Amino acid sequence: MEIKLRSPLDMHLHFRDDDMMKLVAPLSGDTFAGGVIMPNLVPPVDNLPRLLQYRERIDSALGDRQFDPYMMLFFRQYSQAELELAQKHILGIKLYPAGATTNSEAGVSEIKAVEPTFKLMEEMGIPLMVHGETHGFVMDREREFLSIYEYLARKFPKLKITMEHITTADAVQLLDRYENLRATVTLQHLIITLDDVAGGMLNPHLFCKPIAKRPEDREALLQAALEAHPKLMFGSDSAPHPLSAKECCGCAAGVFTAPLAVARLAQLFDDNGKLDNLQAFISDNAVAQYGVTPPAKEVTVTKKAFKVPAAYEGFGQTVVPMHAGEELSWAVTDIS
Template sequence: MEFTIQSPIDMHLHLREGAMLERVTPLTAEHFSAAIIMPNLVPPVDNLERLLQYRKEIEAARGDHAGEVFDPLMMLFFRQYSEAELIAAREHIFGIKLYPAGATTNSEAGVKALDEVEETFALMEKMGIPLMIHGETHGFVMDREKEFLPVYENLAEKFPKLKITMEHITTRDAVGLLDRYENLYATVTLHHLVITLNDVAGGLLNPHLFCKPIAKRPEDREALLQAALAAHPKLMFGSDSAPHPISKKECCGCAAGLFTAPVCLPILVELFEKHNALDNLQAFVSGNAQRIHGFTAASKTVKLEKLGMQVPERYGDVVPYRAGETLPWAVTDIS
């Protein structure tokens, strides 16, 4: 039994820097045709020089995969940018990622007051630069996304031509917004289609399933899953694969994020097969993103077969999602 995906795209990916970048980049470069690279480094990727340098490091880290197709779709970290800066950056970036200050890993440099940066939104709207947002308030952890939704609504109304993506949505309410604002889109991770808070803290505490935004309630997971299985036309796959060394996960005060990059495609096929929705997977992991953002991903054909994939316990010092398990599907050919 086999299944083929054309040009899969990861619309939300963390590659980090240095040794971690070198470790994890090939794993995505192998399976995906392109990936949106998150700019929340320290310091953030908030100028063209740093962005081009980061892109070079990613290209170098692809290593053995340098000959293969893989486009890092570069993102600037949101700050107030001048028109000259945006004009210079335009051809090098896919979009700009906005973090409310302090909302997640390395977001301390993020935005504190959205109404003070509207000039930049207006420029982005005029120039057709997409805005991606980590949409969480600083409220109670289970309410942070829901509390942020009015911000999305305000922005969508105020800048009707600005393409706004709600990144890694986790709630039923966020899914509901997709049908109410023409210019609102969303990405969703693999893990938020599968886990709830129960998996993080319902039995023993599981730091390897701790992420931001935190996994929510069963009815939220169900809404996300149904939208993904239906390949909702405004929803895109974005793994939010976020590697942390095990020393930062199995400790007091563990870092947020799941490392899913090497298992995304096998598990997506497993999930969509289980729900008889394999026909919609191509749109969810590639087609929707290309249509929404009007680009053509480089051709890459990924074949999966039901031959079993033994997930390693570790990739270096990073524990992947479903470490040690045997997944039914494995990537067996890439061309």
């Protein structure tokens, strides 16, 4: 059994920079036709020169792979002139609540204080992507942020808002309440719960933000993905960290899934009898929501054994993936 996927897209992706990017960018470029690149570097990608320089480094790391990096600016107050110059180079702008996740210290502290930029984005048709968490109790952070999504959706009804890496049943329900809301969901949040992270021995390679939630949340996310909800898109949030930053006190947040995401999604959809819906979830929904035209790339995924490497190494970096050392039942067998 096999499936041929047309131009798979990863709508939430961390390439990092420098040697780490040299290692991980090709792993996405091999099996995806494009991806939305997160701008939370140090310093953040929050002006056009910095964005164009980052794009050059990405293109260099990808080499001749057919992959479109969809660039984003890090959210701050922008003038109309700045946005007019940047618009043709970006897919959208990514908002991080200050301190909510990795390299987000320069993020937004008060939503209402930055409404002039939301208004400009709405008028210019620039999408807003949001890391939607408060600073409350860790299991409640996304749920508490949903009221902010509702506020933005009502106040700026023509602003296209993406709830990034949703993790709760409540977020799935919110998708259908407002026409201008859509969402991405990760591979790990379709598979694991908090019990997999911390129910036994702590698994640092499954620790991410937003943290995995309850079984009923995973089930709601999985059902929406399996049915290819038209406003839900695959976004891996593949977030590589050096081994030394994961297996340590103060473990960094992030799950690395880029090299195995396509094969693992095929296995997940096949196990649930929904393989025919994978094309929409991993590509068509994003094309419809964002109006992108990715490179023509056909990825063949076959029902055959694939052993996930224990680690990916190169350029002085070592990164451990999800399912490290485990055998999957689907594998990428051809890319054309």
